[in-house]
Amino acid sequence: MTHGLTRRHILQGAGALTFAGLLTGGFAPLAQAAETATAPELDALRERWVDQITGRKLITAGDPEFATALVRLDTEVTSSISKLLPGGNRVQIFSDAAFSADTHMVTTYKRLAQMATAWATPGSAHEGNAELLHHLLAALEDGNRLIYNTSQPEFGNWWNWEIGVPRPLGDALAILGSHVPVELLGRYMAAVDHFIPDPTKQFSAERGPILSQGANRVDICQGSIIRAIVGHDPARLAQAINALSPVWQYVTSGNGFFDDGSFVQHSTIAYTGTYGLVLLSGLSKLFSLLSESEHAVSDPSRDILFKTVEDSFAPFIHNGQMMDSVRGRAISRTQERSYDNGDKAIEAILWLARAVDPATAKRWRRLCQGWISRNTFEHPMTGASIPRTALLKDLAAAHVSPLAENSGHSFFAGMDRSVYRGSGWALSLGLCSNRIAWYECGNGENDLGAQTGSGMTYLYTGKADHFDDNFWPTANLVKLPGTTVDTTPLPPRVEGQWGERTPGNDWTGGVSLGTSGAVGMHLLAPGGTGMQARKAWFYAPDMVVALGAGIHSPSEARVETVVEHRNLGPAGGQKITLDGRRVASAAASPSIHKNPKWAHVEGTGGYLLLGSTALTVLREQRTGAWKNINSGGPADIIQREYATLLIDHGKQPKKASYAYALLPGATAKTTEKAARKAPRILRNDTVGQGVALGHKESAAVFWQAGWVGNIFANGPACVLYSGNPGHGRLAVADPTHAAEYLAITLKGTKYRRVTGGTGATLSRDAAGNTVVTVRVATLLGRTVELSLQR
Numbered sequence: 001m002t003h004g005l006t007r008r009h010i011l012q013g014a015g016a017l018t019f020a021g022l023l024t025g026g027f028a029p030l031a032q033a034a035e036t037a038t039a040p041e042l043d044a045l046r047e048r049w050v051d052q053i054t055g056r057k058l059i060t061a062g063d064p065e066f067a068t069a070l071v072r073l074d075t076e077v078t079s080s081i082s083k084l085l086p087g088g089n090r091v092q093i094f095s096d097a098a099f100s101a102d103t104h105m106v107t108t109y110k111r112l113a114q115m116a117t118a119w120a121t122p123g124s125a126h127e128g129n130a131e132l133l134h135h136l137l138a139a140l141e142d143g144n145r146l147i148y149n150t151s152q153p154e155f156g157n158w159w160n161w162e163i164g165v166p167r168p169l170g171d172a173l174a175i176l177g178s179h180v181p182v183e184l185l186g187r188y189m190a191a192v193d194h195f196i197p198d199p200t201k202q203f204s205a206e207r208g209p210i211l212s213q214g215a216n217r218v219d220i221c222q223g224s225i226i227r228a229i230v231g232h233d234p235a236r237l238a239q240a241i242n243a244l245s246p247v248w249q250y251v252t253s254g255n256g257f258f259d260d261g262s263f264v265q266h267s268t269i270a271y272t273g274t275y276g277l278v279l280l281s282g283l284s285k286l287f288s289l290l291s292e293s294e295h296a297v298s299d300p301s302r303d304i305l306f307k308t309v310e311d312s313f314a315p316f317i318h319n320g321q322m323m324d325s326v327r328g329r330a331i332s333r334t335q336e337r338s339y340d341n342g343d344k345a346i347e348a349i350l351w352l353a354r355a356v357d358p359a360t361a362k363r364w365r366r367l368c369q370g371w372i373s374r375n376t377f378e379h380p381m382t383g384a385s386i387p388r389t390a391l392l393k394d395l396a397a398a399h400v401s402p403l404a405e406n407s408g409h410s411f412f413a414g415m416d417r418s419v420y421r422g423s424g425w426a427l428s429l430g431l432c433s434n435r436i437a438w439y440e441c442g443n444g445e446n447d448l449g450a451q452t453g454s455g456m457t458y459l460y461t462g463k464a465d466h467f468d469d470n471f472w473p474t475a476n477l478v479k480l481p482g483t484t485v486d487t488t489p490l491p492p493r494v495e496g497q498w499g500e501r502t503p504g505n506d507w508t509g510g511v512s513l514g515t516s517g518a519v520g521m522h523l524l525a526p527g528g529t530g531m532q533a534r535k536a537w538f539y540a541p542d543m544v545v546a547l548g549a550g551i552h553s554p555s556e557a558r559v560e561t562v563v564e565h566r567n568l569g570p571a572g573g574q575k576i577t578l579d580g581r582r583v584a585s586a587a588a589s590p591s592i593h594k595n596p597k598w599a600h601v602e603g604t605g606g607y608l609l610l611g612s613t614a615l616t617v618l619r620e621q622r623t624g625a626w627k628n629i630n631s632g633g634p635a636d637i638i639q640r641e642y643a644t645l646l647i648d649h650g651k652q653p654k655k656a657s658y659a660y661a662l663l664p665g666a667t668a669k670t671t672e673k674a675a676r677k678a679p680r681i682l683r684n685d686t687v688g689q690g691v692a693l694g695h696k697e698s699a700a701v702f703w704q705a706g707w708v709g710n711i712f713a714n715g716p717a718c719v720l721y722s723g724n725p726g727h728g729r730l731a732v733a734d735p736t737h738a739a740e741y742l743a744i745t746l747k748g749t750k751y752r753r754v755t756g757g758t759g760a761t762l763s764r765d766a767a768g769n770t771v772v773t774v775r776v777a778t779l780l781g782r783t784v785e786l787s788l789q790r
Contacts, residue, residue, distance in 0.1 A: 409517025413781030509735020572641025606671025
């Protein structure tokens with residue numbers, strides 16, 4: 001029988017609806033209801049969970065896209081069955097997954113859950129197969145006997161024991177239902193309880209439990225919730241549900257969502273695109289599963305989670321691609337590219353759209369439709385599971401119009417990330433500070449990624465799969481675009497694992513106003529080389545101006561600022577042009593060009609050189625393997641061609657500087673024209689940096705009290721000003737997160753009235769200039785926007 005993808009098919013039965021509806025209003029009421037949940041209610045929850053994870057009630061017979069998903073499922077399950085070892089005295093379940101490695105334990109249970117899914121899925125070649133059911137029951141019993149049991153201590157990574165196994169084990173048990181003997185079910189439940197005695201904690205008793213946070217809390221609670229439903233344990237269900245609500249409350253430090261849209265995990269890592277996505281995915285499925293009832297209870301706190309869709313996730317999804325600046329060590333995973341995370345985000349948002357009001361749901365679906373329609377690399381239906389296939393077909397059938405991505409600048413002060421969108425392009429900055437680490441490595445992943453937080457500019461234009469086309473294993477990780485680096489070779493895992501250390505810099509911050517933005521970072525290089533720099537970026541609709549000052553290093557290695565390091569693909573050959581002259585197309589040694597005015601890389605965009613400096617240009621064939629950056633990656637050698645533009649500051653520079661502009665997507669002709677009207681630099685030193693963005697707008701960052709053009713700040717600040725004698729707009733942010741007030745002087749103005757902000761006041765200095773005093777205490781680096789009138 002064919003079922004449409006509707007809430008009615010997911011939520012069935014009056015009793016179940018009463019129980020499910022409580023979740024719509026918040027987890028506290030549901031936790032209270034869970035304590036007295038009856039066996040039929042828990043069974044109904046189990047059935048609906050199975051409906052959701054298998055998509056068994058959503059399949060349209062004969063539909064080619066569902067047929068493709070079924071073939072994929074069957075192929076993977078058939079492969080797993082071929083690796084099953086004979087029962088009896090086996091010491092592992094699958095021939096290629098020895099239990100001496102805890103990761104193989106997770107692989108084993110994931111395969112079993114997938115096999116159970118096929119067994120329960122209509123149209124699968126394995127549907128209802130008695131032999132497969134026998135294999136599953138035997139494998140679960142042997143898995144419990146051999147490794148996942150109450151007497152087994154944890155070894156390896158805690159995650160595998162407390163998250164990696166409980167979730168697929170719970171899914172398999174939910175699917176198999178009454179086919180699992182009661183006595184064995186009790187053993188499996190006891191094993192989960194052994195490794196998760198408290199859903200608010202992580203780590204074993206031997207290691208010392210700590211409070212779990214963010215995505216880890218959601219994962220642990222999901223395992224506990226499904227275990228409680230399958231095991232008919234209302235008290236444990238209530239405990240796990242109660243443990244969920246803290247994960248979407250705003251934080252001001254540490255792990256979780258900030259009210260500026262930031263998401264941090266592991267205390268020091270910008271992690272919206274992976275750990276944040278895990279959190280959203282887990283909660284969205286739970287909200288979707290149990291939403292909509294006449295018994296719903298209002299609870300405003302859940303709106304925080306709903307706000308994260310547009311405040312936290314949407315800013316970092318560009319044409320269906322999750323930006324690498326918020327994917328942490330996942331950039332080193334060949335099996336998890338940025339489009340994979342983008343697809344997962346779309347799926348999560350579509351699930352969550354089932355739990356919100358109709359207007360919000362429509363807007364989110366339009367967002368998703370926009371990302372899908374602009375994705376020229378790969379449709380999310382490629383490789384989709386049955387549930388994802390159903391969601392995407394449901395979206396297509398709704399015929400909603402695609403929604404464009406918001407243009408302009410967003411700065412995420414809680415995690416030191418910046419995003420700007422222009423016409424047909426986007427750019428994100430990877431930054432670091434005394435709050436946020438240079439990068440994260442761990443579990444053999446991303447050990448060489450130390451420079452990704454040194455000002456890397458993630459430019460999205462032209463080649464849709466630039467970063468997904470094997471950029472990370474083939475790029476020169478000491479020549480990442482936008483970074484200023486001391487080329488001293490650094491060891492793997494420099495600065496420790498899991499974001500262990502942060503640079504003790506002065507500040508990192510940013511400000512936004514309309515379509516403009518300004519960002520600054522005091523860079524202290526990783527690895528203890530002693531190199532430091534004052535770096536700033538200024539955004540306008542058609543360009544990004546990058547300034548650097550105070551570049552100093554005591555080491556004997558060369559210091560470089562990398563203007564571009566572009567993946568040209570396996571074929572390469574794109575033109576590189578300097579001042580109208582084409583640079584040799586064949587790969588060769590670096591060429592040095594004195595004082596060029598502009599450069600252009602075909603298919604990427606243009607570059608203006610705004611000072612008297614030499615530019616080094618290199619076209620090269622680079623090779624690498626994923627295994628070089630991830631111990632679990634394939635060792636196959638990959639080749640890509642790269643175009644590199646850089647400014648060489650030499651050895652032991654003192655007070656070196658740079659100034660250039662990116663023109664994303666610009667043609668060579670447009671770039672040449674722009675060079676004749678290059679942006680005017682107002683200042684570029686260790687006091688301040690700034691540019692004039694047209695006749696009426698100025699952008700500045702202040703490292704200390706001083707003037708940048710016609711703007712004075714009384715201390716560290718990020719400032720944007722646009723105006724005329726009669727009216728002006730001013731945006732100010734405190735990048736130190738420590739000031740109480742900032743006083744900004746606007747030379748040559750005599751404004752009399754200020755609106756916006758909290759407690760902002762106007763006065764005049766001795767020369768009669770307007771002085772705006774802005775209260776920034778407790779704002780944690782967020783922008784204050786003010787309107788000024790004569």
